[in-house]
Amino acid sequence: MFTYKNFSKKLALTLTAGLLAIGLLAGCGSSGDQAKEKVLRVGAETTFPPFEFTEGDKYVGFDIDLADAVAKKMGYKMEFKSMGFDALIPALKSGDIDMIASGINPTPERAKAILFSDPYFDRGGFVTIVRKDTTGVNGMNDLAGKKIGAQIGTVSAELAHKVPNATVKETDSNSQLFTELQAGTIDAAIQDNPVALYYMKQGADKDLKIVGSPVNPEPLVFGFRMDDKELQGKVNQALAELKKDGTYEKIYNKWFGNK
Numbered sequence: 102m103f104t105y106k107n108f109s110k111k112l113a114l115t116l117t118a119g120l121l122a123i124g125l126l127a128g129c130g131s132s133g134d135q136a137k138e139k140v141l142r143v144g145a146e147t148t149f150p151p152f153e154f155t156e157g158d159k160y161v162g163f164d165i166d167l168a169d170a171v172a173k174k175m176g177y178k179m180e181f182k183s184m185g186f187d188a189l190i191p192a193l194k195s196g197d198i199d200m201i202a203s204g205i206n207p208t209p210e211r212a213k214a215i216l217f218s219d220p221y222f223d224r225g226g227f228v229t230i231v232r233k234d235t236t237g238v239n240g241m242n243d244l245a246g247k248k249i250g251a252q253i254g255t256v257s258a259e260l261a262h263k264v265p266n267a268t269v270k271e272t273d274s275n276s277q278l279f280t281e282l283q284a285g286t287i288d289a290a291i292q293d294n295p296v297a298l299y300y301m302k303q304g305a306d307k308d309l310k311i312v313g314s315p316v317n318p319e320p321l322v323f324g325f326r327m328d329d330k331e332l333q334g335k336v337n338q339a340l341a342e343l344k345k346d347g348t349y350e351k352i353y354n355k356w357f358g359n360k
Contacts (some may be wrong), residue, residue: 114138129231141177143168144198151299151356152204152321156347165357167221168202168323170348174339185273187254188212189274192325193249201324204293206256208319216324217290221349225294227257228313230282233310239312250278250287259292262318275300283308295357 123136145153152191153162160181172179182198189201193215207217209214229241237243253271270287272278278290281299292300297298302313325333343349349359 102333127277139177140180141168141172141173141175141200142180142182142198143172143200143202144182144189144192144203145203146189146274147183148276149204149293149296150275150303151295153202163222163352164204164321165203167343167349167350168200170343170352171323171336171339174342174348175335176298179213185250188339190324192354193324198334199325199329204296204321205324206319207322208259211324214323214327216333217323217326218333220320220322221340222321223318227260227291228294228297228311229313230279230286230287230290230292230297230309230311232282233308235312237286237308237310239287241291241316242272242313244289247285247288250281250290251292252278256317257293260293279305279309 108232111144116259143165145160147153147155147160147162149160149162149164150279154162155161160183161171168181169179182192184192186203189198189203189205190211192198193201194280201215202339204222205211211217227241229244231238236246241260241264244261244267246265247268248268248312249261249264250272251261252275253273258269260272261267272281272283275296277294278287278292281287282290283305294311301309325336340349
């Protein structure tokens, strides 16, 4: 027999069951969110071949391949961001990126602002590049009073500023350095040896030459926020494992040839 009281009870039970079902579905959604893949946001200045540069519409290079391998080893997905070299540390500090992978040296000045990974590359030092018709310049010691080019925010720029009576022009990119040198607006450029060698192989040796031996050989490291020692430890462990299992050697050989 239908009564309003019985109908109300059935309606209440139906609504309760529906709410419980919705709650269970919401709970499943939360679990799914928690299971999302972790992301490692990596930043670099992409005019530093063969470490990081553009090829068509893609970012490529040794550092990018290695950072991606490190992320995968840790169970992360790499998210890559390109920006100016002098913007990398501010971006790291603000939380816009989690790791710098841009051919940086572990200098005392940078050590005041960021943490470093274990070294992942011996950069081979810095060299002096001049036009082929240049005489009287056989290395960095002969640059006094000259117009020197170097990329802004780099160790190359620091070295250039230490040259007595030199006029230093800092550029935004490495490619601009070679353009300035070929145009004669600077007398010489100070550059990372592997980068200089790469540009020479790409055709710069037609007009330019490397003089003298590399100076100040320093390793390359990844950079992290000061409060992110946990990530620093994970990356160091991943690097060690990549070197042990042969992955590092494969990436190295891809960009620099067999050791």
